[in-house]
Amino acid sequence: VITSGTLAVYLVTDEPSRYTGDFLDAVDDAVAGGVTVVQYRDTESDDRTQYTRARRLAGLLRGRGVPLIVNNSPALALAVGADGVHLGQSDLPADVVRRIVGPGCVIGLSITCAEEARAVDPACVDYVGIGPVYDATATKPDAASAMGLVVFAEIRRRLESFPAVAIGGMTLDRAPAVYASGADGLAMVSAFSRATDPAGVARAFRDVHARRGGEG
Amino acid sequence: VITSGTLAVYLVTDEPSRYTGDFLDAVDDAVAGGVTVVQYRDTESDDRTQYTRARRLAGLLRGRGVPLIVNNSPALALAVGADGVHLGQSDLPADVVRRIVGPGCVIGLSITCAEEARAVDPACVDYVGIGPVYDATATKPDAASAMGLVVFAEIRRRLESFPAVAIGGMTLDRAPAVYASGADGLAMVSAFSRATDPAGVARAFRDVHARRGGEG
Numbered sequence: 541v542i543t544s545g546t547l548a549v550y551l552v553t554d555e556p557s558r559y560t561g562d563f564l565d566a567v568d569d570a571v572a573g574g575v576t577v578v579q580y581r582d583t584e585s586d587d588r589t590q591y592t593r594a595r596r597l598a599g600l601l602r603g604r605g606v607p608l609i610v611n612n613s614p615a616l617a618l619a620v621g622a623d624g625v626h627l628g629q630s631d632l633p634a635d636v637v638r639r640i641v642g643p644g645c646v647i648g649l650s651i652t653c654a655e656e657a658r659a660v661d662p663a664c665v666d667y668v669g670i671g672p673v674y675d676a677t678a679t680k681p682d683a684a685s686a687m688g689l690v691v692f693a694e695i696r697r698r699l700e701s702f703p704a705v706a707i708g709g710m711t712l713d714r715a716p717a718v719y720a721s722g723a724d725g726l727a728m729v730s731a732f733s734r735a736t737d738p739a740g741v742a743r744a745f746r747d748v749h750a751r752r753g754g755e756g
Numbered sequence: 757v758i759t760s761g762t763l764a765v766y767l768v769t770d771e772p773s774r775y776t777g778d779f780l781d782a783v784d785d786a787v788a789g790g791v792t793v794v795q796y797r798d799t800e801s802d803d804r805t806q807y808t809r810a811r812r813l814a815g816l817l818r819g820r821g822v823p824l825i826v827n828n829s830p831a832l833a834l835a836v837g838a839d840g841v842h843l844g845q846s847d848l849p850a851d852v853v854r855r856i857v858g859p860g861c862v863i864g865l866s867i868t869c870a871e872e873a874r875a876v877d878p879a880c881v882d883y884v885g886i887g888p889v890y891d892a893t894a895t896k897p898d899a900a901s902a903m904g905l906v907v908f909a910e911i912r913r914r915l916e917s918f919p920a921v922a923i924g925g926m927t928l929d930r931a932p933a934v935y936a937s938g939a940d941g942l943a944m945v946s947a948f949s950r951a952t953d954p955a956g957v958a959r960a961f962r963d964v965h966a967r968r969g970g971e972g
């Protein structure tokens with residue numbers, strides 16, 4: 541199972557075409573700096589290519605003791621022995637995925653508005669990703685509009701029994717307020733994929749997390 | 757398990773946007789006319805929508821005693837209790853999918869050239885789909901170029917231990933030669949989705965199948 545500490549600094553991989561070097565090196569750097577969990581997200585590649593990439597990532601993270609979550613695909617999660625699968629509202633329903641992946645696999649669910657927070661079943665969902673909190677990121681052109689920190693905090697309270705990560709526009713400047721608003725972790729794509737020093741970015745977020753106040 | 761007879765008249769659903777009415781009615785008509793197996797293929801819809809559509813299709817086909825194969829997604833196949841999953845060469849590898857879906861689920865594999873016919877593992881693959889035999893269909897703009905009937909027959913012989921369907925440009929005129937070249941069945945998309953009388957089309961192909969000569 542996933543704990544709130546596991547979610548502290550949550551790296552979501554960017555589309556393969558957005559990495560200038562090997563994405564695995566970029567992820568490895570970030571993990572060395574203190575990333576606590578990695579989600580493999582790739583909407584560009586075919587399933588065979590995703591399988592190859594996710595397997596390499598799983599091997600790397602196993603060696604580092606960092607959990608791997610696979611976006612969207614329960615089959616890919618099972619195929620590479622990932623620790624979990626992250627679902628959006630237009631993916632397979634969480635109760636259906638629970639039957640497929642079994643009780644030992646982490647299931648995360650994206651929540652984009654208060655309405656979606658009403659019917660989250662703790663038997664099926666292990667943690668929630670709430671957002672986008674700030675301006676829709678450049679990495680997800682189809683993302684919902686930003687909810688802002690007030691709505692984030694309100695949704696987070698409604699789902700208080702779940703560990704929760706905030707996503708969307710997470711920066712070092714904003715991080716203290718987001719942790720203080722009840723986020724157990726911050727999920728980030730471009731903060732890592734566009735960084736020249738992913739390890740330094742991870743260290744900086746870990747520092748903010750360690751010094752966090754508020755409900756954390 | 758799938759038998760050669762099950763594959764005789766194999767309907768592959770067209771993209772949802774290509775049906776003028778309810779796709780379920782069109783499939784139901786074709787099944788009433790004698791379609792022997794249905795593959796749900798939908799590259800347009802998100803996973804949640806595919807789940808809803810596939811569930812409806814599974815319910816319909818269960819009542820008709822016709823097997824349902826799901827294209828590409830082992831998770832969707834498990835989610836709706838489909839009889840099988842059909843894989844392309846850029847989908848998850850068949851041995852990986854076998855571990856996910858278990859021994860009772862049918863796995864079909866697309867073969868587009870002689871090279872791909874070399875390493876088909878009977879422990880993982882239950883039947884093969886060979887093609888495109890004739891001109892690349894309008895329904896799959898990214899399909900490989902047509903192999904022609906001579907190459908089809910050659911590949912089919914290499915895979916003689918597998919039940920095999922031919923796909924790509926299947927018409928009533930061509931059907932006798934294709935069956936005579938070793939096809940156990942003909943897989944068709946637009947022959948059904950564009951028909952004003954899907955039941956009549958299915959009956960006509962069943963008739964050709966019943967009168968087939970050659971290796972069948």
